[in-house]
Amino acid sequence: LAELLSGLLDLSSRGDKALARQLTDKLRALITDGRLKSGERLPSSRTLARTLAISRNTVVQAIGQLESEGYLTISRSRRPVVGDSVASADAFTSGADARKRSPAFRLSPWAQHLGDAAWPPVYRGRPRAFQPGFADEREFPRHIWGRCLRQAAHRVRRHPRQGPNDPDLQQVLLKHLAVHRGVRAEPRQIMILPSAQAGLALVAKVLIRTGDVAWMESPGYGGAFAALRAAGATVCGLAVDRDGLKLAERRQAPRIIFVTPSHQYPTGCLMPISRRLDLLQFSNRTGAAIIEDDYDSEFHYDGRPVAALAGLDPSARVFYVGTFSKVMMADIRIGYLIVPEALVDAFELAQRHIGLLADMTMQAALAEFIERGAYRSHIRRMTRLYRSRRDRLVEALASEAGRHLSFDIPAGGMQLLARCKGAIDDVKLSLQLQAAGVITRPLSEMLYHRSSQRGLFLGFGAWNEAEIDAGARILGAHVRRS
Amino acid sequence: LAELLSGLLDLSSRGDKALARQLTDKLRALITDGRLKSGERLPSSRTLARTLAISRNTVVQAIGQLESEGYLTISRSRRPVVGDSVASADAFTSGADARKRSPAFRLSPWAQHLGDAAWPPVYRGRPRAFQPGFADEREFPRHIWGRCLRQAAHRVRRHPRQGPNDPDLQQVLLKHLAVHRGVRAEPRQIMILPSAQAGLALVAKVLIRTGDVAWMESPGYGGAFAALRAAGATVCGLAVDRDGLKLAERRQAPRIIFVTPSHQYPTGCLMPISRRLDLLQFSNRTGAAIIEDDYDSEFHYDGRPVAALAGLDPSARVFYVGTFSKVMMADIRIGYLIVPEALVDAFELAQRHIGLLADMTMQAALAEFIERGAYRSHIRRMTRLYRSRRDRLVEALASEAGRHLSFDIPAGGMQLLARCKGAIDDVKLSLQLQAAGVITRPLSEMLYHRSSQRGLFLGFGAWNEAEIDAGARILGAHVRRS
Numbered sequence: 001l002a003e004l005l006s007g008l009l010d011l012s013s014r015g016d017k018a019l020a021r022q023l024t025d026k027l028r029a030l031i032t033d034g035r036l037k038s039g040e041r042l043p044s045s046r047t048l049a050r051t052l053a054i055s056r057n058t059v060v061q062a063i064g065q066l067e068s069e070g071y072l073t074i075s076r077s078r079r080p081v082v083g084d085s086v087a088s089a090d091a092f093t094s095g096a097d098a099r100k101r102s103p104a105f106r107l108s109p110w111a112q113h114l115g116d117a118a119w120p121p122v123y124r125g126r127p128r129a130f131q132p133g134f135a136d137e138r139e140f141p142r143h144i145w146g147r148c149l150r151q152a153a154h155r156v157r158r159h160p161r162q163g164p165n166d167p168d169l170q171q172v173l174l175k176h177l178a179v180h181r182g183v184r185a186e187p188r189q190i191m192i193l194p195s196a197q198a199g200l201a202l203v204a205k206v207l208i209r210t211g212d213v214a215w216m217e218s219p220g221y222g223g224a225f226a227a228l229r230a231a232g233a234t235v236c237g238l239a240v241d242r243d244g245l246k247l248a249e250r251r252q253a254p255r256i257i258f259v260t261p262s263h264q265y266p267t268g269c270l271m272p273i274s275r276r277l278d279l280l281q282f283s284n285r286t287g288a289a290i291i292e293d294d295y296d297s298e299f300h301y302d303g304r305p306v307a308a309l310a311g312l313d314p315s316a317r318v319f320y321v322g323t324f325s326k327v328m329m330a331d332i333r334i335g336y337l338i339v340p341e342a343l344v345d346a347f348e349l350a351q352r353h354i355g356l357l358a359d360m361t362m363q364a365a366l367a368e369f370i371e372r373g374a375y376r377s378h379i380r381r382m383t384r385l386y387r388s389r390r391d392r393l394v395e396a397l398a399s400e401a402g403r404h405l406s407f408d409i410p411a412g413g414m415q416l417l418a419r420c421k422g423a424i425d426d427v428k429l430s431l432q433l434q435a436a437g438v439i440t441r442p443l444s445e446m447l448y449h450r451s452s453q454r455g456l457f458l459g460f461g462a463w464n465e466a467e468i469d470a471g472a473r474i475l476g477a478h479v480r481r482s
Numbered sequence: 483l484a485e486l487l488s489g490l491l492d493l494s495s496r497g498d499k500a501l502a503r504q505l506t507d508k509l510r511a512l513i514t515d516g517r518l519k520s521g522e523r524l525p526s527s528r529t530l531a532r533t534l535a536i537s538r539n540t541v542v543q544a545i546g547q548l549e550s551e552g553y554l555t556i557s558r559s560r561r562p563v564v565g566d567s568v569a570s571a572d573a574f575t576s577g578a579d580a581r582k583r584s585p586a587f588r589l590s591p592w593a594q595h596l597g598d599a600a601w602p603p604v605y606r607g608r609p610r611a612f613q614p615g616f617a618d619e620r621e622f623p624r625h626i627w628g629r630c631l632r633q634a635a636h637r638v639r640r641h642p643r644q645g646p647n648d649p650d651l652q653q654v655l656l657k658h659l660a661v662h663r664g665v666r667a668e669p670r671q672i673m674i675l676p677s678a679q680a681g682l683a684l685v686a687k688v689l690i691r692t693g694d695v696a697w698m699e700s701p702g703y704g705g706a707f708a709a710l711r712a713a714g715a716t717v718c719g720l721a722v723d724r725d726g727l728k729l730a731e732r733r734q735a736p737r738i739i740f741v742t743p744s745h746q747y748p749t750g751c752l753m754p755i756s757r758r759l760d761l762l763q764f765s766n767r768t769g770a771a772i773i774e775d776d777y778d779s780e781f782h783y784d785g786r787p788v789a790a791l792a793g794l795d796p797s798a799r800v801f802y803v804g805t806f807s808k809v810m811m812a813d814i815r816i817g818y819l820i821v822p823e824a825l826v827d828a829f830e831l832a833q834r835h836i837g838l839l840a841d842m843t844m845q846a847a848l849a850e851f852i853e854r855g856a857y858r859s860h861i862r863r864m865t866r867l868y869r870s871r872r873d874r875l876v877e878a879l880a881s882e883a884g885r886h887l888s889f890d891i892p893a894g895g896m897q898l899l900a901r902c903k904g905a906i907d908d909v910k911l912s913l914q915l916q917a918a919g920v921i922t923r924p925l926s927e928m929l930y931h932r933s934s935q936r937g938l939f940l941g942f943g944a945w946n947e948a949e950i951d952a953g954a955r956i957l958g959a960h961v962r963r964s
Contacts, residue, residue, distance in 0.1 A: 207588070226834075354683040355679030357815040359841055
């Protein structure tokens with residue numbers, strides 16, 4: 001009892017409820033740290049209450065709680081007894097020390113090799129010129145977006161929706177894609193997902209059996225490689241030429257072909273109609289599914305954007321992937337996937353089984369944002385802005401590093417691929433640039449076939465002209481030196 | 483030329499820009515429907531412009547666009563020529579008809595069997611009493627939440643964050659869980675995910691090799707079965723008794739054990755401390771990871787909630803899963819997963835590779851909601867409300883069907899399991915009830931081992947007392963008849 005009391009005497013009295021909670025915690029601690037041992041019998045609640053000068057009710061509450069947790073049992077004499085095997089708890093409760101002891105984990109083969117992948121590149125600190133993949137968030141109409149969000153949050157629905165995808169968003173998004181990307185589908189074919197990457201992973205998961213072959217462009221998008229690998233595919237990179245992915249006769253037919261026909265990632269080239277039709281015919285003949293990633297295709301500077309594959313043949317095995325994060329801001333993590341009509345039910349189930357749900361308030365706010373025309377007008381405004389930034393970058397690169405870098409002027413998107421004219425180590429160059437405050441992505445890290453291509457991939461959308469000029473000067477100085 | 487003109491003559495003139503777009507579309511249609519064939523030569527732009535009585539500039543724009551899309555090439559005489567192999571486009575463009583032709587898909591073994599799973603149950607129409615899993619959204623403080631959202635949307639950050647998880651949310655969420663659930667961890671160990679289900683799927687994906695054994699409670703949570711199966715695990719159901727999961731010696735040690743110790747899903751029982759320690763020791767000895775799903779443990783009616791497994795032994799192989807959707811509303815699709823410190827980097831990479839990102843605005847708004855105390859005070863208010871609804875349901879069930887159903891009064895959560903006293907077909911009963919407007923989940927669909935247990939799983943949180951009474955009357959009438 002002395003032991004017990006010394007552990008309990010410093011109960012501070014701040015109202016009965018707080019007291020019961022304190023008493024519970026103290027008693028539990030006495031048990032877990034071994035001062036009260038298995039089988040030990042506590043005084044009756046009456047005795048405890050009197051000795052501690054607190055109400056008996058408080059003691060009864062605490063003992064009841066510890067009984068429900070299994071720390072105490074009540075003996076026939078109505079006195080609490082410390083439960084069996086709880087003394088061993090001290091093995092687990094050495095606090096901060098214990099946290100250091102880290103158990104060994106056997107990971108899945110996939111997880112074991114996650115660290116080897118060159119994707120995603122991780123940069124510390126804030127994004128800087130020319131880190132690819134970012135929209136200029138400074139230009140985003142936050143006031144309109146905030147209103148859409150609040151409106152969506154306030155809309156009191158009697159009960160939540162049952163499905164994972166908001167029909168309103170499906171409807172307005174499809175309308176937008178039909179007009180601007182030539183997509184033909186029914187609204188219910190659109191799955192709303194936490195990211196475009198989730199869309200790639202989901203298609204792969206639904207279609208790939210371990211060991212199936214998938215084709216992707218090389219150089220190409222590392223995220224596609226990652227998603228296909230996650231599903232167990234053997235990924236082959238096929239070289240791209242000026243018209244994008246070049247089909248090849250290979251020993252093993254692919255189950256999935258990943259392409260970025262609108263402007264190839266990262267080269268920016270456009271796949272012409274003849275090759276698109278070849279691709280669709282190949283898919284028809286072999287049964288291969290096509291993932292069309294329509295990555296940042298909303299921004300087109302020279303002429304109108306070319307219609308999507310998903311519009312050429314609505315009956316084809318085309319899975320169309322897009323995202324809001326490039327158009328609006330990186331923080332908006334909602335992507336979408338259009339699946340063939342025959343697979344809508346399977347994909348909705350797959351979404352639920354692996355938890356790929358997008359927030360409903362966010363979906364409603366996006367529907368409102370599109371419906372109001374704010375989405376379209378933001379795209380229009382950004383297209384003008386990004387075009388002028390593209391021109392600025394092209395000019396700055398030509399003057400700072402024109403003798404060492406060659407590039408095509410991208411007809412759309414937010415990125416430019418500058419190829420090295422000599423045999424430059426682009427990984428080393430990129431690291432030097434990073435140390436100097438300029439972020440670039442080396443082309444050699446985007447290759448998925450044997451190739452000596454070298455270059456730097458530069459994002460120009462998120463930086464203003466002064467930032468572009470400053471970045472280009474640093475870049476030029478390093479390129480000239482290497 | 484006559485053919486061409488007849489296809490173009492109905493150009494309506496609504497400004498030059500619209501005209502160029504119309505001309506492009508019409509010309510493309512002439513090519514894709516085969517009226518202009520491969521190799522066919524168009525008149526010069528000058529001739530076309532004159533014949534159609536439109537500006538030459540318009541014609542040049544349209545031809546440039548079609549050239550960039552690959553439909554036309556420009557001959558040496560500067561006259562446009564229809565490109566190779568584009569005539570075959572007509573095979574693909576029969577519109578609505580084509581959409582009906584659905585190609586065959588070979589799905590992955592996992593996807594093929596998605597439809598067989600009893601989870602998730604799908605109910606058409608709006609949710610009704612007693613559909614489990616819903617909070618009462620009518621009670622949610624939308625005005626505060628709306629303010630948090632707008633504030634998060636307006637916060638102009640110079641640039642987006644680089645990581646998938648908001649450090650502010652990690653911090654305040656951990657503080658909440660430490661105080662109320664006894665969780666011990668570092669903020670960076672919390673992964674913010676699109677749903678709790680995504681948390682289950684992610685742990686399974688990182689740890690499971692195809693064929694590994696996973697254990698789960700039976701009766702148990704179908705979502706866990708689905709997530710473990712998705713990763714290739716062989717799932718064994720272990721019977722629960724009044725103290726929750728009962729460990730068993732089996733031939734093959736499990737790689738993962740899924741448990742709901744706070745109140746077992748669906749029986750509602752609490753796992754006492756001695757069994758918790760046994761479980762941790764078993765995990766230590768065998769290397770099995772534990773997924774602790776702390777599902778709706780925020781609501782506790784009789785005494786304080788018991789501390790989580792993740793608090794007993796911070797060095798253990800415990801993965802702690804929770805969600806905001808049960809506390810706030812189903813529309814908020816953000817869950818979280820606490821992983822052992824040694825695996826933080828691997829899990830962040832895994833999050834990115836399969837695209838399990840949660841919206842950053844939503845994360846910031848949640849951080850604000852918790853920080854303001856709104857989260858805690860909503861939980862307190864709902865605890866009082868749900869307790870009274872639990873009491874109401876208990877009372878109504880006892881009087882309407884007390885002779886046919888037995889149940890323990892749940893100490894927490896938003897659900898109650900009513901067991902059938904006789905040999906009732908609970909699936910048939912549940913279907914009858916659904917037809918009568920009352921939703922229940924048959925216990926036999928939640929069993930993962932051979933068992934004759936039958937019953938109905940009822941949610942009481944989302945319905946007011948009148949709805950509970952009405953539902954119970956219907957339920958009682960059907961139960962008495964079967």
